Amino acid sequence: MSATQSQLREAAKLLLESENVLIFTHQRPDGDALGSSFGLKYFLESSGKKAEVFIPGTIPHRHTKLFSGYLSDLPEDKFNAFDTFVSVDCANPARLGAPEFLTIEELRTKRFINIDHHGGNSMGSAFFNLVSGNTASCSELLVKIMCASEITIPEKCASPLLTGMMTDTGCFRFSNTSADTMRNAAILLERGAELEKIVNAVFFSKPLNQMRFENELMREHLKFALDNRIAYACIPPELAKKYDFNIKEDEGLIDLLREIDGVIIAMLLYEGPGGIKISMRSKESRYPVGPVARAFNGGGHELAAGATYEGSIGDAEKALVEKLTQLFA
Amino acid sequence: MSATQSQLREAAKLLLESENVLIFTHQRPDGDALGSSFGLKYFLESSGKKAEVFIPGTIPHRHTKLFSGYLSDLPEDKFNAFDTFVSVDCANPARLGAPEFLTIEELRTKRFINIDHHGGNSMGSAFFNLVSGNTASCSELLVKIMCASEITIPEKCASPLLTGMMTDTGCFRFSNTSADTMRNAAILLERGAELEKIVNAVFFSKPLNQMRFENELMREHLKFALDNRIAYACIPPELAKKYDFNIKEDEGLIDLLREIDGVIIAMLLYEGPGGIKISMRSKESRYPVGPVARAFNGGGHELAAGATYEGSIGDAEKALVEKLTQLFA
Numbered sequence: 336m337s338a339t340q341s342q343l344r345e346a347a348k349l350l351l352e353s354e355n356v357l358i359f360t361h362q363r364p365d366g367d368a369l370g371s372s373f374g375l376k377y378f379l380e381s382s383g384k385k386a387e388v389f390i391p392g393t394i395p396h397r398h399t400k401l402f403s404g405y406l407s408d409l410p411e412d413k414f415n416a417f418d419t420f421v422s423v424d425c426a427n428p429a430r431l432g433a434p435e436f437l438t439i440e441e442l443r444t445k446r447f448i449n450i451d452h453h454g455g456n457s458m459g460s461a462f463f464n465l466v467s468g469n470t471a472s473c474s475e476l477l478v479k480i481m482c483a484s485e486i487t488i489p490e491k492c493a494s495p496l497l498t499g500m501m502t503d504t505g506c507f508r509f510s511n512t513s514a515d516t517m518r519n520a521a522i523l524l525e526r527g528a529e530l531e532k533i534v535n536a537v538f539f540s541k542p543l544n545q546m547r548f549e550n551e552l553m554r555e556h557l558k559f560a561l562d563n564r565i566a567y568a569c570i571p572p573e574l575a576k577k578y579d580f581n582i583k584e585d586e587g588l589i590d591l592l593r594e595i596d597g598v599i600i601a602m603l604l605y606e607g608p609g610g611i612k613i614s615m616r617s618k619e620s621r622y623p624v625g626p627v628a629r630a631f632n633g634g635g636h637e638l639a640a641g642a643t644y645e646g647s648i649g650d651a652e653k654a655l656v657e658k659l660t661q662l663f664a
Numbered sequence: 665m666s667a668t669q670s671q672l673r674e675a676a677k678l679l680l681e682s683e684n685v686l687i688f689t690h691q692r693p694d695g696d697a698l699g700s701s702f703g704l705k706y707f708l709e710s711s712g713k714k715a716e717v718f719i720p721g722t723i724p725h726r727h728t729k730l731f732s733g734y735l736s737d738l739p740e741d742k743f744n745a746f747d748t749f750v751s752v753d754c755a756n757p758a759r760l761g762a763p764e765f766l767t768i769e770e771l772r773t774k775r776f777i778n779i780d781h782h783g784g785n786s787m788g789s790a791f792f793n794l795v796s797g798n799t800a801s802c803s804e805l806l807v808k809i810m811c812a813s814e815i816t817i818p819e820k821c822a823s824p825l826l827t828g829m830m831t832d833t834g835c836f837r838f839s840n841t842s843a844d845t846m847r848n849a850a851i852l853l854e855r856g857a858e859l860e861k862i863v864n865a866v867f868f869s870k871p872l873n874q875m876r877f878e879n880e881l882m883r884e885h886l887k888f889a890l891d892n893r894i895a896y897a898c899i900p901p902e903l904a905k906k907y908d909f910n911i912k913e914d915e916g917l918i919d920l921l922r923e924i925d926g927v928i929i930a931m932l933l934y935e936g937p938g939g940i941k942i943s944m945r946s947k948e949s950r951y952p953v954g955p956v957a958r959a960f961n962g963g964g965h966e967l968a969a970g971a972t973y974e975g976s977i978g979d980a981e982k983a984l985v986e987k988l989t990q991l992f993a
Contacts, residue, residue, distance in 0.1 A: 501836075501837075505835075506834075506835040506836055506837050507830075507835055507836045507849070508830075508835050508859075508863045508867060508868075509863075510859060510860040510863075512853075512859055513853065514850040514851075514853040514854045515850075517846045517847065517849045517850035517853060518846065518847060518850045520836075520846045521843040521844075521846035521847045521850070522843075524841075524842065524843040524846060525843045530837075530839060530841055531839040531947070531948065531949065534837045534838075534839075534947075535947050535948070538837055538923065539837075539922055539923045539924075539925075539927075539947055540923075540925040541923050541924050541925055542924075542925045543892075543924060543925070546882065546924060547883075550879055550882055550883050553875065553879055554876075554879050554883075563872075593868055594867065594868045594869075594870050595868075595870055595871075595872060595875060596868075596869040596870055596871045596872070598868075618860070618863075618864050618868055619860065619864070620860065
C-alpha cells in the first residue's frame, strides 16, 4: 500500500488548513514517533499554525537531547481548544498515547488526521487516513507529505525527521530501506539535518550502566534454538534492577542478538505491565515475524513485531520458540 | 578537495581505454577496499575488458560471502601482461597490497591510475591521480566516475559498491555522509544492490567467538581518561587467543567504545607486526584524531585514523592518552 501523490497533497492541504493542532503518537515513543511528532509540529508552526505534541509520561533518556517541549498533562477544557488532532506512527487505538479522558470513539468524531506507516493501521479516522505500509518510517511519510505541499521543508524539521528515518531503518540497514528512502534522507541533509548531533545523541549515547547490563545479559542469558537460527533472551527483572536500568529505554538491545552470524530471528522476552512483553526481529523477508506476533494478538511490521503474552515468562518462551520454529518447517 | 566533473569523466575515459587491468588496494582490505576493487572489476568486465583484483593473503571472514575470485599470487611474467594498473582506496605506497617484486618506483613508470578518497594520498602516479578527500568512501568515488562515464552502472557492481559505501560511513552514521552520499546510495539500490544480503553478510554476521571476545574485552579491559571523554582498551594477545579470534577481522570493535554516552574519542591498542597498532575514532569534528595519528607517523581521516607505535604497549598507551588529552586543552 503506497501513498499516491494526490493523497500526499491532500494530507498536506488538510494539515495546512488547520489552525491549532494537537499531535499524538504511540505510547513509549521511539525515535520515529518523536521525530514524526516534532517534525510535524515545527512544520505547522513555520506555516503560522499553533501545534502541540502530547506525550503521556516521559520520553527515553537518549531522546531528551533532541526532543523537548511537549504536553504530558492536558485538562479537558484545554483539549477542546484544538481544532485538529493528528495521530502519527500509531497503529491502533490501544497504543495511542492520549489523555485518559479521550476515547477513540470521541476522537473519531473530531477533525482527526491519521498518518501512519503500519500496514494494518486501525485508527480509523472518519475524516482522513493516510496509511502507507511500504514507507520505512512515519517520518519519511511526513517528508513525502511536506514535499507534496510545495513548502520548502523548514530547517527545524530536518533533524527530527532524519532521527525518525534512521531509527526505523536501523540507520538504513533494514530491508525497508529503499532508493526513495535514501533520496528523502538526502533532502533532509540538504535542509540542514544535523547528522553528527543526531547520531551522537541517539546512536552513540549508550549509558555505562546500559552497556554493563547488556554485557551481563549476553554473557549469562543468551539462548539459541534451531541450530542458532533463533537467538533469544528472557530478561530477568533483577538484572535490570542490578544495573538500575529501564529496559524500555533500550531500543537497540535486540540488535545485539540480531547481529550474531547465522541468527535469522532474534527475540527478547521480559515482564512488563499487562504481561510478558515480546519483541521479535527477522533478518530475512522469507521468515517474517509479523504473522507470529499477530498469532499472539500483537502487531508491527513483517520483520519487526511484538506482542504481549499473558502467563509466565517460561510459558511465553516455550510458546514463542515453538511458533517461530514452525516458520522454518 | 573535491573531484570535478571533468576529472571524473577523464578517469572514466582512461579506465575504459584500458584492455587488461590489474586492480590493487590496501593491505588488510576492509569493506571499502574490497567494494571498490570488485565494483571496478565488474564495471570493466561489463564493458568487455579483462580485469583482476590482486590481494595478498586472505580477506576477512565477514567479506567472504560477498567477495571471491581474486589473485593472491602473481608471477612476474603474468604481471607484465597487464596494460593498466589501478590502485583504489590506498593512501600511500607502504600500505599497498602488491606482489613483492613490485616497487612503487616501477609502478609509477606504468600506465598507473590512482583512485582514492584519502586527502593525503601519496601514491603519486605519473599517469593519472584522482584523489577526492571529501568523498566518504572510495566506492562512492567510483559511483561518481561510473555516472560520469554515461554507462549505466551494471547490476553486478551495485552490491560491492554499496558495501564499500556502508563500511566507510558506518552505515551512513559518520559525519562524512553527505546528501550526495545518500543519492549515490539510492542509485546503487535502483541498480539492484542487495541491501539485505550485504547487511546480513557484513553487519549482522558477528561470529559467536567474536561476540564473547568483545564481551570480555569490554568487561575487563575498558579504560577511560579525561572524565570518560576518552575511552580505550589495550587488547591482551592472550584474550584473542582464548577466543581463537583474529583482531584484524574486527572492523567494528572500536564502535563498542565509540557508542558509549559521553565518549568523544575511542582508541584501541594491540600488538601487531611491526609494533603496537593504534586505531582511533572521534565523534566530533572539533576534536580530530587525524593530527594525532600523523604525530605518530600514521594517517587516515580526520575522525578515523591510525598509527603504529614502536615500543611497549604501556608506553604507547601513555603517549597516546597524553596526546589525545591535549586536544581538549
